[in-house]
Amino acid sequence: MDRLQAMQVFTRVVDTNSFTRAAETLDMPRASVTTIIQNLEAFLGTRLMHRTTRRLSLTPDGAAYYERCVRILADVEETEAAFQNGSKKPHGKLRIDMPGSIGRLLVIPSLCEFRQRYPDIDLQLGLTDRPVDLLQEGVDCVIRVGALQDSSLVARRIGLFEGVTCAAPAYIQRHGMPKSLEDLEQHRAVNYFSSRTGRVMDWAFLVEGKEIEVKMQAAVSVNDADAYVTCGLEGFGLIQPARYQVLPYLKSGELVEVLPDEKPLPMPISVVYPHSRHLSPKVRVFVDWIAEVFDRCPLLSGRAALDKTCSKRTFEERESKPDIDTPVVTEWAA
Incomplete structure (x- = not known):
C-alpha cells in the first residue's frame, strides 16, 4: 500500500x-x-x-x-x-473560484501573463456568485468579497470593493435627485436578495467613519446581478453596484451617480484558501500573482482615482455593454 x-x-x-x-x-x-x-x-x-x-x-x-x-x-x-525552486516550476491542477464580474473584467484579461510565468499549472477557473465550500468541493482557493467568518480558512486581503449609488436619467426625471440619505425614504430601489436565504440585502453607507444601514422600498427585487443592473438601466429604481462594474454606463450617461458625497460602505476583497493548502507552491504563486493584478487596478486596489496602469481591456468604454455579475453584497462572504 x-x-x-x-x-x-x-x-x-x-x-x-x-x-x-x-x-x-x-x-x-x-x-x-x-x-x-x-x-x-x-x-x-x-x-x-x-x-x-x-x-x-x-x-x-x-x-x-x-x-x-x-x-x-x-x-x-x-x-x-x-x-x-530554481529547477522546476509549480505544476499541477489548480481550482480557483471567484465572482464572475471579477473574473471576466479583471482576471481573464490578465491570464496570459500567469500562463507565461507558470505554464505547467492547469487552471480550472470557476466564475460563480454563490458561496463555495472549498473543502467539500475540492477548490484550492477563492476570491471573496466582504467580511470573512470561517476561521478554518487562511485569508489575504488583496483589494477593496467600492460601490456607487446610481440610477438611470429617466428615473431621476420622474422622481427627482435625492440630496441626502433622508431623501431616500421617498425613493424606490432595485433590491438584491440572496438566492440561498431569500434575505434582502440592506443598503449600507459610510458616513463620518460610521456604518449607516438604509432599508429601501423596492419596486422590484432580483437575485441575479445582470438583472440587477439591467433593472437600474431601465429606470426601475436606484441601484448600488460596484463602481468598476458600471463605469462604462457612468461614462456614457446611461447611469447617473446619486449622493456622491455619501459613499456606500466599502468591503474588503480577499483571496482565501484552506490551511492545508498554505504551503502549496501552485497556490502560493497564484495568490502572489492575483495580488499584483489587483494592485495594478485602482478601482479594486482601494485607490480612488482611475489611472493609466489599469488594463485598457478591463476598464475602457466599449461599444457593447459589459457583462455584469454579482453586485456588492455580503452574501459573498458566507
Whole structure:
C-alpha cells in the first residue's frame, strides 16, 4: 500500500465529506477511493470514519489521524518545493473560484501573463456568485468579497470593493435627485436578495467613519446581478453596484451617480484558501500573482482615482455593454 497516497485520499475524503467528490477531485474511480480507505483502516487496525448513505463522520482515531496527515502532507509538499525552486516550476491542477464580474473584467484579461510565468499549472477557473465550500468541493482557493467568518480558512486581503449609488436619467426625471440619505425614504430601489436565504440585502453607507444601514422600498427585487443592473438601466429604481462594474454606463450617461458625497460602505476583497493548502507552491504563486493584478487596478486596489496602469481591456468604454455579475453584497462572504 502506498501510504502517502492513502493519506492524500483519506484527507480528500474528509475535506469533501464524500467518497464520490473525493474521487472526482483526485481523478480516480470511486471504487479505488473506497478500496484505499478500507486498506488504510485495515493497515492501521482501527476505524477512521463512520459511513452512512447520507453522511460521513470521523471517529476519534480518524480525527487525530487526519490532523497528523495534514501536517505530514504539508511538510512533504514544502520539502519538495524547497528542492524544486530554481529547477522546476509549480505544476499541477489548480481550482480557483471567484465572482464572475471579477473574473471576466479583471482576471481573464490578465491570464496570459500567469500562463507565461507558470505554464505547467492547469487552471480550472470557476466564475460563480454563490458561496463555495472549498473543502467539500475540492477548490484550492477563492476570491471573496466582504467580511470573512470561517476561521478554518487562511485569508489575504488583496483589494477593496467600492460601490456607487446610481440610477438611470429617466428615473431621476420622474422622481427627482435625492440630496441626502433622508431623501431616500421617498425613493424606490432595485433590491438584491440572496438566492440561498431569500434575505434582502440592506443598503449600507459610510458616513463620518460610521456604518449607516438604509432599508429601501423596492419596486422590484432580483437575485441575479445582470438583472440587477439591467433593472437600474431601465429606470426601475436606484441601484448600488460596484463602481468598476458600471463605469462604462457612468461614462456614457446611461447611469447617473446619486449622493456622491455619501459613499456606500466599502468591503474588503480577499483571496482565501484552506490551511492545508498554505504551503502549496501552485497556490502560493497564484495568490502572489492575483495580488499584483489587483494592485495594478485602482478601482479594486482601494485607490480612488482611475489611472493609466489599469488594463485598457478591463476598464475602457466599449461599444457593447459589459457583462455584469454579482453586485456588492455580503452574501459573498458566507
